[in-house]
Amino acid sequence: MTKLELSLALRTNPRVQALVDDPHAIEGVRLRTSLLPPADTFWRQLNFQDFDISEMSLASLTRLRLQGDDTWVALPVFPDRRFFHAAVVVRADSDVRTPADLRGKRIGVADYSMTGAVWARGVLQHDHDLHPSSMTWFQERTTRLSHGGATSFRPPEDVEVVQIGPDDSQRRMFAEGRLEASILFITYKTMLDRSTGSMDEANVRLLFPDDDAEKARAFGTWGFLPFNHCMVVRRSLVEAHPWLLLNIYKGFLDAKTTHLAALQEAVRLHREVGLVPASGSTDVDLFPYGLRANAHGLDTLSRFFHEQGITPSSFTVRELFDDRFASL
Structure with missing residues (x-):
């Protein structure tokens, strides 16, 4: 054949x-x-x-x-x-210690509608009482170079999503103190992302310092890996x-x-x-x-x-x- x-x-x-x-x-x-x-x-x-x-x-x-x-x-x-919420990062010198501390903060995201970000926001909302509307979101990928742009996504009216300019990036915003956290900080090279590279170089740390313990807790709650x-x-x-x-x-x-x-x-x-x-x-x-x-x-x-x-x-x-x- x-x-x-x-x-x-x-x-x-x-x-x-x-x-x-x-x-x-x-x-x-x-x-x-x-x-x-x-x-x-x-x-x-x-x-x-x-x-x-x-x-x-x-x-x-x-x-x-x-x-x-x-x-x-x-x-x-x-x-x-994976449990995507366990990968949330904050500025290394930030006073953010718990998910509740993110309320009112500026949060970076590669692509607001990406599935991993949906999972992270969902677990943070249901397990840690942190609703997406309680933060301001900064999206790095442009309309032309994003999955949301390719599928005509528009965020809900109660959520503020700000487009990061083409000459700016999450990494630079972290360095200049204009971002407090990032959900799904992508470290590997892609055609769409401008902030790739190690987290150490970006001067960030995990929101959950014992991320293994948080993953075990989440698995006990949800019963599956997202x-x-x-x-x-x-x-x-x-x-x-x-x-x-x-x-x-x-x-x-x-x-x-x-x-x-x-x-x-x-x-x-x-x-x-x-x-x-x-x-x-x-x-x-x-x-x-x-x-x-x-x-x-x-x-x-x-x-x-x-x-x-x-x-x-x-x-x-x-x-x-x-x-x-x-x-x-």
Whole structure:
């Protein structure tokens, strides 16, 4: 059988590495893979539809679908997860010690509508009583070079979002004392961001000094690691090749299974020599794929989208995904 030659764009991580390493990992497909920062992948897909398969922002994909654009079919493959609120940074010399101290402050953000920022604001609101309207937001990405600009996002009326000028940046505003904090300070290079680089160089520190303890607390409260991206495939390809969608899903699932098997073996060996407590469990899959295992996370993200003006209340994130995943 002649294989489909398809392009793939994503940021690598251990759960997808086996697929990245093998261009034939998806049955019936030969992949041409580009390893890109998520911000660049999303912007290129939103503006130019450059790749057949890619990682995609759930907020941006939702915005597209609400505008009637169904170029992409979403797969319930969530390649990256974290508690984004635990990465909030403040000026190193700031007197901000708790989330409550951020009320009335000037907060930087790369792209106000980005999914990671939605998760961070949602947890801060529900767990720490810090509503987005209680702060002034400064967005670094311009309308032309942003996901919000590509999807015509406008912030809700009760939230003030100020555009940082093209010759300014979050990093400079921190240095000059014009910002108190930043939500999702992006350290790696992208085409869209001007403040990349280490946090130490920017003279900032984490809002939660013991961020591991805060992540453990949040996991105990919410019961899952928040996800901000899914995988998408060009709809015209799925319509022309009905077998393709589930083959792609299986390819990503197999790659994750390969990683988890290696991880379990490493943990077993560490237990044998006493470096990992025998009581510690690694049986919980913190990166589940499929709709059923992610129902709570999808419903929570839908609620945060509604509350923060990303979507109307009539829309749920589950609607993004093809019916073939309903039972998975």
